[in-house]
Amino acid sequence: MATTATPATAAATSTATTSEKKKPVFVKVESLKPGTHGHNLTVKVVESNTVKAIGGGSRGGRVSASLNSRAPPRISECLIGDETGCILFTARNEQVDLMKPGATVILRNAKIDMFKGSMRLAVDKWGRVEVTEPADIAVNDQNNLSLVEYELVNVDE
Numbered sequence: 246m247a248t249t250a251t252p253a254t255a256a257a258t259s260t261a262t263t264s265e266k267k268k269p270v271f272v273k274v275e276s277l278k279p280g281t282h283g284h285n286l287t288v289k290v291v292e293s294n295t296v297k298a299i300g301g302g303s304r305g306g307r308v309s310a311s312l313n314s315r316a317p318p319r320i321s322e323c324l325i326g327d328e329t330g331c332i333l334f335t336a337r338n339e340q341v342d343l344m345k346p347g348a349t350v351i352l353r354n355a356k357i358d359m360f361k362g363s364m365r366l367a368v369d370k371w372g373r374v375e376v377t378e379p380a381d382i383a384v385n386d387q388n389n390l391s392l393v394e395y396e397l398v399n400v401d402e
Contacts, residue, residue, distance in 0.1 A: 269353065275329035275388060279364055279395050282356035286366075288325040288334075289382040290348045295341070296320045325350070325366070330388035334366045340374050349380045362394045 269285040277284065321341040323334045335358065336344045343350065354372035358365045368374050 273329040274325075274327050274332055274390065277332060277357055277364065277366070277390060279357055279359055282354070284352070284355045284357075284366075286327070286352045286355060287377070287380065287382075288327050288350055288352065289380065289384055290344050290346050290350060291324040291326060291331065291384050291386065292346050293321050293323040293336070293341075293344050296322055322365075324386075324389075326384040326386065327382050328385055330385050330390055332364060332366050332389070333391040335360075336374075337367075340368065343374050343376050347379075349377050349382065351375050351377050359395065362396060363391050364393070364395070365391060 271285045271287060274286065274288065319338050319341045321336040321344060323336050323344040324331055325334045325344075326332065334344070334352075352366070352368055352372065352374055355366050355368050356372070358367045
């Protein structure tokens, strides 16, 4: 018995082989807005401060020696920026090791999280943090986007 491809499956396989990846579009820090995601940036790390991790990896507040208990997450707040401005970046776990002051870092698929009304940049499991060659970036610390406080306003129509 011979199998034949239907036109729909043939079209699906041909588009999968011919589709090309889009080139990443890199943005500057000053163009970041609340509630956005998918940003690619090349930034310099100005400073990195470790934040005390609250709670552990165990569930329900119980401390047990079970297989699913793990170390508490490591979190660090890093001031990063470029020549247009700076913002706080929340580094988690292995990202903390990459965010050393003075390092030039490429952030891929970064998103804006809101924390106490101010913007924070973060890279989750769908993004990537990679250290690159040192670049001569003069960080503009006068335009700190994390110092701007936002308020959610409901608009009546």
